[in-house]
Amino acid sequence: MPKTLILIPSRLAASRLPRKPLLKINGLSIISHVVKKALKSNIGEVFVCTGDNEIFEDVKINGGNCILTNNEHQTGTDRIYEGFQKLNLSNIDYILNLQGDEPTIDVEDIKKLNNAVYKNESDIATLACKLKGEEILNEENIVKVQTEKEINLQNHSKAVNFFRNLPKLIYKNVYHHIGIYQYKVKILKKFVKFSQTKNEIKYKLEQLRALENKINIDVILANNAPLGVDTKKDYMEIKKLMEYKS
Secondary structure (H helix, E strand, O other): OOOOEEEEEEEEOOOOOOOHHHHHEEOOEHHHHHHHHHHHHHOOOEEEEEHHHHHHHHHOOOOOOOOOOHHHHHHOOHHHHHHHHHHHHOOOOEEEEEEEOOOOOOOOHHHEEEEEEEHOOEEEEEEEOOOOHHHHOOOOOOEEEEEOOOOOOOEEEEEEEEEEEOOOOOOEEEEEEEEEEEEEEEHHHHHOOOOOOOOHHOOOOOOHHHOOOOEEEEEEEOOOOOOOOOOOHHHHHEEEEEEEHO
C-alpha cells in the first residue's frame, strides 16, 4: 500500500487578507481548522510548513505538527518541498498539498483524491467540481480548469489548462478548480527544479509550471466545492456559515 504525507503550506503575508491563517472561527484559527480536517482524513501524518513563528506556535498549541521553512518561497509547492526535505521521512510515496485557507474542505474529498491517485498511479492529481454558473468564469478568485474529456464521479481526465478568466467560447469541459494537489515524490522533486514560467508568474498559478514542462495533472471530480478565504468578505461568510453549523 502506498504511503502519503499531508503537508499544508501557510504564510502570514497574504496580499488580499493579511494574517489570514490566524483569523478565528469558533475560537480556532483557520490554519488549525484545516489541520483538523487533514487529520480526520486519516491518510497519513500531517505537518504545516511555514516561515512564520506565529503560525508555528498556533498550530503547536492546537495540537498539530508544524515545521519552520524559509520565509522567501515563491510558491506553496516550493515551501512544502523544503518541509519534506527537513522532515527526512522514509518510505513516502506521495505528498498531498492541502491549502491552508480552505477550512470547509470535505474530508471525504481528501480521501477521494488519495484513493484516485493510488488507483491511477498519477504523477500529479487535483480536484475540481462543476461550475455553479457562467457568471464565475471571470471571477479571478475562482480558478478554473479545462480537461481533455468530461469528468464525472467515475471518470477522471487530464488537465489542459488553468485559468482565472476565460471566454465563454472555450466553456467546454471547464470546472471550478479546488486547490489541493497530490504528487508522486519523484515528480515533486522534478517540479521544484523547474524555474517559474512566465504564465505561472503572470497568472499566479503554479500548476502551469507543471503543464508547461509536460507533467500530466489528473483532475478528479469532487463531491463538494470548499469555500476559500481570499478576502474579508469571504472570511465573514465562512465564519458565519461554520459558526451557524456548530
